Amino acid sequence: MANDKDKYQEELNSLGMLFEYSRQLMLNIKEEQERVQTEWNIGQSCFAFIACFEAVGNTLSMLPGSHIRSQFENTSFTVLSSNARIVFEGMLIVAYLLSEMTEEESEFRFKVWQYHAEKKRLIIARRFDSTSERLPKLEEDVEREAEEIRNHPQYGRLEKKTSGDIIRGATDKALSKSEIEALVGFEPGYLTSTYKFLSQYSHITSYATNQINEYGIDPTAIPTGLAVVLRMMIYSYSYVIKRLVDVLEVENVPEEVRNTIDLYVDLAESFGEFSVDDPDDQPIEDQD
Secondary structure, eight states, X not given: OHHHXXXXXXXXXXXXXXXXXXXXXXXXXXXXXXXXXXXXXXXXXXXXXXXXXXXXXXXXXXXXXXXXXXXXXXXXXXXXXXXXXXXXXXXXXXXXXXXXXXXXXXXXXXXXXXXXXXXXXXXXXXXHOTTOTTHHHHXXXXXXXXXXXXXXXXXXXXXXXXXXXXXXXXXXXXSOHHHXXXXXXXXXXXXHHHHHHHHXXXXXOHHHHHHHHHHOOOTTSOOHHHHHHHHHHHHHXXXXXXXXXXXXXXXXXXXXXXXXXXXXXHHHHHTOOOSOOOGGGSOOTTOO
8 A cells, every 4th residue: 555655655756746836837838929920730739738737737736645735635636637637628629729730721620610719609699689789690501611612622521420510519529539639649449548547527417426435535535536637637637747848849948847747648558447337337328
């Protein structure tokens, strides 16, 4: 058990170090304002990074042994899992946005990204403000953007489900989930089991509360589930930072930080699986 606690503290310290380095990365992003504002995929990746940074900071404020202290006496496993999902999804988004693409592919992905936001606004307006004078104009704009997407050369190359999801406003990405997962380069089993595992605890269900009781909530102990969520977050956050550092060509990365990032990314690419419950044995009705 002592070894487990030592490993937990080591990984907690690593996450804390990445969090503190992220403050410097924020400054690097500010120095690259022109690229952030003109290259849409880099700008959106920076927003994803900020969301991950905030989720990691919130997580560190709740973990026993962290350098960030809070008023919470116990760790909320549900909140931790939600935070970990944010970072995990951030990893997939960054992989998608910063992948190699042609000018035509970039143009199409930008159109899809924008269209999704407008389509969501339209859906919300129809539901909550159906008498608005602005609704006809919004409907006209959304239909025009949908037609531009349908007529784009890239549209015909999509998987049928992906193209349908785009027009319905069900996705903001021009690739399927499996295609995006392939961009990350991690073991597919890791990505699938990670998301399913985290989804079980991101909702308040009988299964989640039962399992959380099994893991324990004693802040002086290091429950198995807590260690697993922490590890998942480190792997995902390391990937997010690595991709941003590479695309922004950041040179002043401390050696210890770079080594830590490379270590966890390499490990995830090599092994990719954790000692968690088999996702096939877990209820899936509450997963989203």
